[in-house]
Amino acid sequence: MSIGVRLMRNRWRTAGQGGGALHERRVSHHMEKSIMKGLKLGSTVVACSLFFASPVFASETQSTKVVEDPGVYAEVIALLEREAASQLTRHLQERGELRQVSVSIRLDMKTRSMKISFGPGYLPGPEGSYDELFLIPMASTLRFYAEKSGLDVNDIDFLFDGKALEEYYPEDLAVPSQVRAKSTHTSALISASHGYISLHPSREWKFQRPAPLGVQEDTLSPAYGDELQGLIEQRSGLTVHRARSRSTELHPESGKPWEHMSSRYHLKALFPERTDMWNEYPNSPESAREKDEDIRARPNYANHLGVDVMLSLHTNGSDSASVRGAEVYYHREKPQDKPLADSILCGMREVIHAQPGYESFPVRAESVAEGHGENRIGTMPSVIVETAYHSNPEDVAALQDPVFRSAAMKGVEKGYRLWATGKACETLALDPLPDVQIPVRSSLIVPVAFKGNPQYPVVLELGVASCMERSCTPSDKEFLDPSQPVQLELLCNGGGAGTVRWRTRLRDADGVVTEFQEFNQSCVLT
Structure with a gap:
């Protein structure tokens, strides 16, 4: 017998304050050892009183354990509060403000959320983009420490003397009216990272992001944008706009390559008369005011173009070198964007984990609600993709690997396309x-x-x-x-x-x- 077969068809820190210096925010080695020691001790003490919850990262093979013992729970919260207070003190000192601000933390395990409350003496304002590039990395670090202790946390909110920032700045932090979604999408804006800005009054040119392990997000992320642009044009059939120039010619004012300049300068060249788009804080005393203008310029451009979706690409940063993995953020006042963010994570997880060597790369199981200006101002669905952490050695190696870059961006495009066509990612x-x-x-x-x-x-x-x-x-x-x-x-x-x-x-x-x-x-x- 012969048997045959035929087959048929079927953020760390940005440009610093005062003197135009760039500051890196680092948690002290002693502090991190103290926190992790405390968390390990807590896990040991309650080894017999644990119950199981859903995993936080899709690459984890075991369920996350949640601490029930009240004493250990209180110790974990105290450690998180001390870490948050320490980070805030350093942040204020870098701004030349020498004062202590109380910090308290509450966790709601039913909603998997954390509230971090700052006492009187600290209220971020419009200048400095409400400290989002300090607060959001802080949230990532505290989420990591909480999860290491067995506390399953996803969303983190901040209160300032008992109130959210939106209560202090209701007009500026209001979410613009959203345009009605079209049944068929035709265009997208890809915003890939930061780029050079000019510090004031020195007029010194600086990248907006640190490079603690040699990877400069400002110059790395545009290559991810190129990859994603090609995929969206080919597979989704959209017209793709870019927030930053990809020209290698020199920017006349700085002498730097145009491809290294921030969106602010690209839009200044395209629309010199539209200072409302790229120069919103001309009278700000902040040395790095152009950083704040750049954050707002990107969604301003998306609104001007009237695109159907805005996809922002970044690498992430943390005080702790242990924090790593891919994450996607949507704005907490735009919950309608969560399905898009979750679908993108699902697509990234599927394609990244299919590549040899990346089978266990951490990809968050669920998108995170945050308060980034970049995805608040856009009147269309807008999400931020943090591909990996430039502060973690393993992630840095991945970020420089063309195989990882291609897989990650294929996942982003696939997640977007499935969401846009009403299909579930499975x-x-x-x-x-x-x-x-x-x-x-x-x-x-x-x-x-x-x-x-x-x-x-x-x-x-x-x-x-x-x-x-x-x-x-x-x-x-x-x-x-x-x-x-x-x-x-x-x-x-x-x-x-x-x-x-x-x-x-x-x-x-x-x-x-x-x-x-x-x-x-x-x-x-x-």
């Missing part, structure tokens, strides 16, 4: 295949059903698990057209009876593969 999986009996010297068409959204072309791999005959031939087949079914044509050649056990899986163009399914094919005499 794991690619083959349905079980039934055992079949086929008369000798005949064939049988077997449909192959699957769940998920593979990127075509796809390949159906068919291998031999076991064979009772010598002529069991494995075969792979490519399927180019998503509108045509995937199906097997199983053959029983020759005149003898026998059985082969096949193992099959589906592999898509992005390297995403299903788990194997096995089934028996028996050639029988009639």
Whole structure:
């Protein structure tokens, strides 16, 4: 007997204050050791009184454990409060303000949220973008420490003397009226990171982000933007606009390459008369006021263009070198953007984890609600993709790897496309295949059903698990057209009876593969 087969078609810190210096915010080695020691101690003490909750990162193989013991819980909160107070004291000192501000923290485990309350003496204002580039990295660090202790935290809110910032600045922090979503999208704005700004009054040119491990976000992220632009144009069919110039010619005012300049200067060149777009704080005394203008310039440009979606690409930073992984943020006053953010995370997780060496790269299971100006001001769905942490050595290695860059941006595009077309992001999986009996010297068409959204072309791999005959031939087949079914044509050649056990899986163009399914094919005499 001969058995054959044919397959049928189927943020750390930005430009600093005073004197135009750039400051890196680092948690002291002693402080981090103290926090982690306390958290490890707490985990040991309550080893017998833990219950399980859902995992925080999709790459984790075990459930996150939540501390029930009140004493350990209180100790963890105290450690988090001390860390937050320490970070705030250093932040104020860098601004030349020598004072202590009380900090208290409350956790709500039902909503997986944390409230960080600052006492009198600290109220961020419009100049400095409400300290979002200090507060949001602080939130990332505290979330990391909380999760290491077993406290499952996703969203973090800040209160200032008992009130949210929106209560102090209701007009400036109001979310603009959102445009009505179109049934078919035609355009997108990709905003890739920061770039050079000029400090005042020195007129010294500085990048907005630090490079603690040698990776400069200001120059790295635009390459991610190039990758994403090509994917969105090819796969989603949109017209893509960029917030920063990609020209290698020199910017005349600074003498730096245009591709290294911030969006503020790109828009200044495009719309010199539109100072409302790129020069919102001309009278600010802040040395780094152009940083604040640049943050607002990007969504201002998106509103001017009237694009259907704004995708902001960044690398993340933390006081702790241990914090790592991909995260996506939406604005807490725009909850309608959460499905887009979650879909992008799902797409990133699927494609990144399909690449050899990145199977366990941390990708957050759920998007995070925050208060970034960049995704508040846009009148269209707007999310921030933090691809990895430039403050973590493993993430830095990934960020410089073209394989990771391509996978991450394929995931972003896929997540966007599924959301825009109303499709759910789900794991690619083959349905079980039934055992079949086929008369000798005949064939049988077997449909192959699957769940998920593979990127075509796809390949159906068919291998031999076991064979009772010598002529069991494995075969792979490519399927180019998503509108045509995937199906097997199983053959029983020759005149003898026998059985082969096949193992099959589906592999898509992005390297995403299903788990194997096995089934028996028996050639029988009639």
